[in-house]
Amino acid sequence: MKFYIFLTIYFFTYLNIFAQKDTVQLEVVTVSATLLRNEIKNTARNISIIDRKTLESAPVKTLDGILQYALNVDVRSRSAFGVQADISIRGGHYDQTLILLDGVKVNDPQTGHHALNLPVPFSMIEKIEVLQGGASRVFGPSAFSGVINIITKKPAKSEGEIQLGAGQFHTWQSALYGTWVKDKWNVGAGLDLVKSEGFQAATDYKKHSLNVNAERSWTKGTIQLLYGQMSNDFGASNFYHPKFFNQYEEVSSHLANLAWKQRYSDKWQSTFLANYRLHYDMFDFDNYRNTDKINLLNVHRSDVWDIEWKFNYKNHTAFGLEWRKEGILSNRIGDPLDQPRKEAKDWSDLTYTHQKSRDNLSLFFERKFVWQNFNLNVGTLGSYNSKFGFSLFPGLDLGYALDNTSRIYYTVNRSLRFPTFTELYLKNNTVTGDPNLLPEKAWTQELGFKKQSHGSLSQVSLFYTHTEDAIDKVKRPGITVPLMENMDYLNRWGIELAQKWNFSKNPIRLKQFSLNYAWIHADKKEEGYQSFYTLNYLKHKATLGTLFEPLPSWNLSLWYTFKDRAGQYSWDDASAPIDYASFGLLDFRTSYKIQKFEIRLDLNNLLNKEYFEYGFVKQPPRTITGTIVYGF
Template identity: 45%
Template sequence: MLRIILIMTLVSLHSFGQDSLQLELSEIKVSANINQSEIIKTARNVSVISAEEIAKSPTKTIDGILQYALNVDVRSRSPFGVQADISIRGGHFDQTLVMIDGVKMNDPQTGHHTLNLPIPVELIERIEVLQGGASRVYGPNAFSGLINIITKTSAKGASSVGIAGGENGLYKLDGTLALQGKKTNSFVSLSKVHSDGYSYNTAFDRSSIYAKTTIESKKGFLTLQGGIMDNDFGASNFYHPKFYDQYEETGSRFLALSKTHNFSNKLSGTLIASIRNHKDLYDFNNYIDSPQTYSSVNFHKSNVIDLEWKMRYLSDFGASSVGVEWRQEGIISNRLGDEVSEPKEVKGYSGIFYDKAKIRQNFSAYLEQQKTFGKLMLSGGALLNFNSQFGTKLYPGLDASYAVSTGLSVYGTVNKSLRFPTFTEMYLNTSTVKADPNLLPEKAINYEVGVKRFTSWTNFTASVFYKQTTDAIDKIKRPNLEVPTMENIDNINMAGLELVGQFDLAKKLNNSNFWFQKLQFNYAYLVADRKEIDFQSFYTLNFLKHKFGVGTFYRLTKDVSASVFYTYKLRKGNFQLDGESPLQNYKPVHLVDVRVDYTRKRFKVFVDANNLLNYEYFEFGFVEQPRRWLSGGIKLTF
C-alpha cells in the first residue's frame, strides 16, 4: 500500500515544473559549507563525480561508483550493493554521513545499513564527496567526511527501460517513467537485481522503488521524494569465518519533503522534513528454519525523524547563515536497547518479541559567516549540539581560501567533529562481540591545507591533513579476552596526503571524437601514530595506507566508447580466522574494471568486466570477493 501511495502522490503533482542547469565542474556549487561555494573557491577537498562519469563506469550500484573516488574506502562483503561499508580518510563505516539531496540517510543501528538506498544510478546528477570532518555544518555523523548524492531535476530524456545479465545467474531489470510539465518534473523508478551467488550462500535478491517530484514557483521550489528497498541475501561467513549459513534480510523506506523559498534577493530559507525506517533480520546459523530456534535470530527496526530549517542572508558583511535541527533516533529489537515493559511480537514469528528499545533526541543550532576580502574568502561557524544521551557540546570551525590567480587557489581549514555510538556498538552482545552501553562519543580536530588548480580542460587538487581523535570507538580483541569488546581508545592521530586530477583531452583539442577522451587519477596515503600492540583493532587502525586509482575514457568509433579503471589498495591492520590462528596481514589488491558500450540516440548496449584480471582479494580478512565477473545489458531511453 505504501508503494502505491508513494507513486500516486508524486505523479499526481505533475502539473508543475523546474528546469535543470548544466554547469562546468569549476562552477558547480558544492556542499562544503552552508553557504555553498564554487569548487575552486571552496576551502575543502571536494570531489565531484558527474552523471557522465557514472554512466561510463563499469558498475551498476552506488558503492561501485564510490570505489573509484579519492580516499574513499568501500569494503564489501558481497558485490552489487548487497552490503558495503564506506569510510573516508581512514575512518570506519560509522563515521561517514550520507545524504540524498541534503537529506540525511544514516542508520542509528549500524553503518552497515548506510548504503541501503533505493536510488537508481541513472537518476543521479552528481555525487559530492567531502573529505574530512564537517560536524559544524552537518552535525554528528559527518565525522570523517560526507557523501551527498544529488539526483536529477529535469525529466527530459530520463524515461528508460533496461535489462542486464551476466555470470553467476545475475540479472537486473529496471525502468523509469519521467514526466515533465511546465513547472514540474516527476520520476518513478523501479528496479530488481538478482544473482545466484559467486560461491556458497552468496545469492541475493533486491528490489527497489524510488519516486520524486520537484515543483517550481516564482519564489523557489518544493521537492517530495521517497523510496523503498528490500534486500535478501546469503551472508556466508560475513561475521565469522566458520559459519557459512549466515543469512540476512534488510528493508529501508524513506520519505522526505524539502522547501526552498527566496523571500528576496538577499534572504532565502530551506525547510527539510524526513522520516526513515529500516528493518533488519539477521540469522547466524540457520536458526530461522525452526520455530524452536527463532529466539537466536536478530530482529531490529530503526526509525529516524529529522526536521531541519536554515536561513541565509546576503549583506555587506557577506553571507550569513543560521539553522536548527531536531532529530529523533529510535530502535525496537530483541537484542538492542533497554528492556521494555510491554514487548511487541515480531510479525510472522510466534513467541518472539521486540522486548528492547531505545530512543534518543538530538537538537543542534548552527551558524556560519562567509565573507570575501578581495582574493581572500573566509568561512567560519559553530554547531551547538545537545543530545539526550550525551549532553551538550560546541563544535567550531574555520575555512580560508585565497585566489592566487585565475584558476589557482590555496586553502586551509580547521574543524572539530563528533560522532555518537550506534545502538549496535552500545548494546549488541553475542559470541563474537561484547558491547558497552557506557561508550563515549568520539571527537576529533581536523586540520587541512591544500592547493587547487583549474583550467578549461584540467583540474588538480593536492592536500595534506592531520586528525587528532579522542575517545575513538573501536572493536578490540585483546589476548586475555575470548571475545572482542567495544571500547573508547584515546590519542589516535592520523595524517595523510591526497592528490586528485583530471585531464579532458577531447576538450583541450576541441575534438569530441578524439580517441583518448579523458584521464582521471587519485592517490591517498595515510599513516597513524598508534600501533596495534597487545591488541587487534577491527576498525580504527584497519585502514587503507595506500590507495591509487586511475580511469581512462576512450572513443573507439563514433558510436563505441570504452572506459578502463585500475585500483590499487594496500590495507593496514590484520585479521585472523579464529582465536587459535595467527594474525595475518592484508595483501595488496589490484583491480581492473572495463566497460565497452555502443550508443545511439535512444539505444545503448554495454558490456562490463569487473576484476578483469581474475584477482583473488579480500576487503574483510576472511570474506573472499568475486573473481572476474562478466555482464552486459541494453538500455532504451525515450
C-alpha cells in the same frame, strides 16, 4: 611495480604534450554539500565530484561500485552488486561517514553497516559529492570523517529509460526510470531489481529499490515530496564470523521527505526539510530460521524523525536549527521493555523485547568574509543530545586566490560522533557492546591547493587528525568475543593527490583521464590486540580512470584501483594474526549506441585476482555482465 610506475610517467608526459591545446573547459560545478553554495574551485575544502558522465561510462552499476574510484574513500564490500558495503573516508570507519540523499541524512542509528541501504536506483543519480574531513559544524555529529552527498536527477523534460541486464552466476538485472514535466510540475520515478545465485554458496541475493519524487515550483520557491523504498535479502556467508557459512540477512527501508525551498527576496532564502526513515533488519547467524531455534534470530527496527530549517542571507550568512529523534526496537539492543511487542514485519513469531531512543537538537551559524583575494568561512554548531549532553563544533576555512584558476587553503574543524546503538548495547557471539562508551571527538586540520583551468582540475591536500576517545572494536588475547572500547589518543595524517582532464581531440581518442592517490599513517599499531576499526585502514590507495571514444558512438572505459591496507585479521584464537595483502583490480566497460539503444559489456576484476576487503570474506572472481539500455 616498475612497469606501472613507468606507465604512469609515460601517461603524464604524453598527456601534458597536448593537454593545453586539446582540453575542453570543465563545466562550472557548484557544491551543495556546504551551508553556503560555492563553485568547487573556490571552496576551501577538499571536495571531489563524481559527475554524470563518469556515472554513465564507468564499469559499475551500484553506488559502492562507483565510490571504489573516489579519492581516499575506502569501500569494503562483502559481496557483489552493492549487497553490503561499508564506506569510510580518510582512514575512518564505516560509522564515521555521513550519507546524504538530496541533503537528507540517511544514516542508521543501529549500525553503519546499513548506511548504503538507500531507496534510490543507481540510474536516478545525477552526481555525487565527496567532502573529505570532519564537517560537524555544518552537518552535526554524524559527519565525523567526511560526507557523501548523493544528488538525484532533476528532470527538465518528459523522458524514460529501460535497462535489462544479465551476467555470470545467474545474475539478472532490470531497471526502469521515467520523468514527466508539465507547466510547473516535474515528477521522476525509478525502480530497479537485481538477483543472483552468487559466486559461491550462501552468497545469493535479491534486492530492489524504488524512488518517486514530485516537485511543484512557483516564482519564488519549490515544494518537493519524496518517497523511497528498498529491500535486500542475501546470503551472508562468513560476513561477521569466519567459521559460520550459513549467515543470512534481510533488510528493508522506507524514506519519506518534504522539502520546501523559499526565496523571500533577493537577499533571503530558506530550506525546510522534514523526513522520516524506517529500517528493518533481520540477521540469522547460522540458519536458525529453518530450525526450532528461530528465537535466536536478531530482529531490529529503527525509526528516525528529522526536521531541519536553514536560512541563507546573501549567500554570506547561514543559520538554522535541526531536531532529530532516533529510536530502536529489538530483541537484542537497548533497555528491556515492560511488555514485549510483536515484530512488525515478516517474522511475526518473534517479539521486540528491548528499546532505546535519543533526541538531538542542533543550532548552527556560518559567516563568509571576502577581502580581495582572501575568503574566510567561520562557523559553529551547538548540539544537545539527551544521552550525551551538550557539544560544540567550531571551525574555519581560509582560502587565498593566487590567480583566477588557483587557490591555496587552510581549514580546521572540530567533529564528534555518538556511538551507535549496536556499539552501546549489542551483546552476542561477535561483539560485546559497552553502554558507557563516550562519544569520539576529533580536531582535523588541512592544508591544500587546487587549480582548475583548460579542462583540468588539480587538487593536493595534507591533513592531520587528532582523535580522542576513538571507538574501536577490539579483540584481545584470551577473550573470545571482541569488545567495544574507547581508545586513547589517536593521531592520523596523510596526503591526497587528484588530477582530472577532459579532452576534445587527440591522437589516441582519449576523452577523459583521472588519477587519484592517497597515503595515510596512524601513530598507533596493533600490539597485543586486534583492531577492527581505527587501525584497519588503507595506507595507500591509487585509482586511474580513462575514457576513450574510438568512434562517435563507441566508448571504452578502463579503471585500475590499487589498495594496500594496514591492520591484521585472524581466523580464531589459535591462529596467528595475518597482515592484509595488497592488491590491484582492473575493471573495463565497452558500450555502443545505436539510435535509442545502448549496449554495454562490463568486465569487473578483469585480471581475476583473489582478494579480501575483510580478512576472511572472499570477493567475487572475474565477473562478466551485459546490459541493454533503451531511452524514450
